[in-house]
Amino acid sequence: MIIAVDGPTASGKGTISKQLAKHFALPFLDTGLLYRAVGWTVREQGGDADNPADALVACRFDSALLDNPDLRSEVVGGLASRVSVHPEVRMALDKRQKDFANQPGGAVLDGRDIGTVITPNADVKLFVTASPEARAVRRFEEMKRRGEPVNFDDILADILRRDERDTNRATAPLKPAKDADLLDTTDLTIDAAIQQAIALVNAKTSGRRDKDPA
Ligand code: DC
Numbered sequence: 001m002i003i004a005v006d007g008p009t010a011s012g013k014g015t016i017s018k019q020l021a022k023h024f025a026l027p028f029l030d031t032g033l034l035y036r037a038v039g040w041t042v043r044e045q046g047g048d049a050d051n052p053a054d055a056l057v058a059c060r061f062d063s064a065l066l067d068n069p070d071l072r073s074e075v076v077g078g079l080a081s082r083v084s085v086h087p088e089v090r091m092a093l094d095k096r097q098k099d100f101a102n103q104p105g106g107a108v109l110d111g112r113d114i115g116t117v118i119t120p121n122a123d124v125k126l127f128v129t130a131s132p133e134a135r136a137v138r139r140f141e142e143m144k145r146r147g148e149p150v151n152f153d154d155i156l157a158d159i160l161r162r163d164e165r166d167t168n169r170a171t172a173p174l175k176p177a178k179d180a181d182l183l184d185t186t187d188l189t190i191d192a193a194i195q196q197a198i199a200l201v202n203a204k205t206s207g208r209r210d211k212d213p214a
Contacts, residue, residue: 039079115177
């Protein structure tokens, strides 16, 4: 079974995807981490994230980099959003994601274009979203817990900027696949959101089984 989870930053899609993978005993790929590795490498190489040639060179990062906790920072998230605009970069990361999705037994992947581009034939597609304000509150609390300096207005502005870039880029923009189930987590606790996601997967897959000829 392939489960594709897409959605904007801080929507809860990462946590939900990890829990879905655990619940259904499937391997999990956080595809945002690949774009973050490219953004991090561009900076390391002194390149410009907005320059497609610099970003393409950075796609040859060492896989060990994916374990670097610095990839999770807000700054690297912004760089990832900038490099992800370039079609060359998306193409360079395409096979790795498709191979992961199509491994025997299936997988859970989360990102921005999983249900639309990477696995258009996924068994289940979820589009996880929440209001920008709710997402900014979550990001604020998370950064405060990590002891990072925080300013709510800056965080909200950064989220809106990232939404704008990820949604309006020409190649593989963030948008729900036509056959995706929407999960709005604005007023949900994370546990409730996970339970709803599991219920959506079960509903979708039992519907398929019902339709199968005996
Ligand atoms: O999910 P994330 O915040 O780690 O993603 C960081 C950036 O990477 C995001 O702003 C856009 C880009 N991205 C993408 O374009 N396509 C994906 N499948 C995953 C991430």
